[in-house]
Amino acid sequence: MFRLIAACFALVVVPFSLPASAEGFLSRLLNKPVPGGVAVLPVGDGAEAPRAFFQDKPVMVIREDGNRWIAIVGVPLTAKGSQQVQVQDATGTHQVGFEIGAKRYPEQHIRLKNDRMVNPLPEDNVRIEREMAAQARAYRTFTPGAPSNLMLDKPVNGPLSSAFGLRRFFNGEERAPHSGLDFAVPAGTPVKAPAAGRVILTGNLFFNGNTVFIDHGQGLISMVCHLSRIDVKEGDEVARGAVVGAVGSTGRATGPHMHWNVSLNDVRVDPAIFIGAFKR
Structure with a gap:
């Protein structure tokens, strides 16, 4: 097209x-x-x-x-x-x-008790492939309207616990690099939309746990996950700062935290850029 x-x-x-x-x-x-x-x-x-x-x-x-x-x-x-x-x-x-330009990303080593989150069972892989296809469709969304703001709000207020781009090793095995930012905040903390948009995907996913995708316009997509609950449904229009869920530890998580992805033209990019916190 x-x-x-x-x-x-x-x-x-x-x-x-x-x-x-x-x-x-x-x-x-x-x-x-x-x-x-x-x-x-x-x-x-x-x-x-x-x-x-x-x-x-x-x-x-x-x-x-x-x-x-x-x-x-x-x-x-x-x-x-x-x-x-x-x-x-x-x-x-x-x-x-x-x-x-050049940028080097460090490594992160994580120990998980549940080995299925590192080496899924065959029946898990069927679910994972289905969920990955749904997420790929969401990330490819491109609607014509410009985003309400490009200086984004952080979905939660709290310290960063994991940066974008880390080479990740789970139980000693390398997996995909970290595709977003992690915020260390207590379970139950409200998670807010970083800009106005439309909810295009929600659900409990194998790795992500409870997840919300928001289309902000022109290929700018936010994803928040590991939520304890989801407060919106697909098709909802949400205002900047609207609560979309709460922090939890669902999916592949070692404890309560909030993971936030930002995607442009179907490419996961460092959310720190959009909150003025980027470091070379």
Whole structure:
């Protein structure tokens, strides 16, 4: 649906270079072009919003400071080197290039009593595959409306207990890197929507436990999990700060905490960027 037919256009690669003095607030806040980060690219100043795509997936495009259009691109943890975003506007199609900077993520070793959360049984894997497919569909959601805010609120107020991107070892076995932030807060603490949006998936999932997905618009998706309870249902429109559940320790968890994912263009990125807490 969103594929570009490159043969119809002459593609020109335009390297991204913007003086710091020309950056707007969102660019200064969000532009962290590292693996697992966000790249903010100027993509035109015409009357109509251009369309942008990264790795064949649609990308958020919004006005910055009421002037130029910017693309806000989620960068995969595996990305490195030179990358290009394809832009379609009234003049045709061109590419805007950017470079991925270096960032090293440390390791985290976790001991779980329940070995099924490390090596699931065959019947568990059937459930896991079904749940992973539902989550993949949720992460691919792309609705046209711009998010109500991109300086997000933390879903809970409390100290961080695990950072984004950690290489994770459960009972000595390496698994997928940590895809969000963990907050160390007591069980029962209300969990709030970081921005307005629509609930697109809820449920009790094998690894995540009680889980809520919120679509904030243009591919910006929040996911909170390990909840003790869920207070919303699929299809609900939620305001910024609305309570969507409570902190718990369901799923693959060693104790009460709140896990928060942020996804852009179907790429899990560091939520710390959106709360002004990013560290190189």
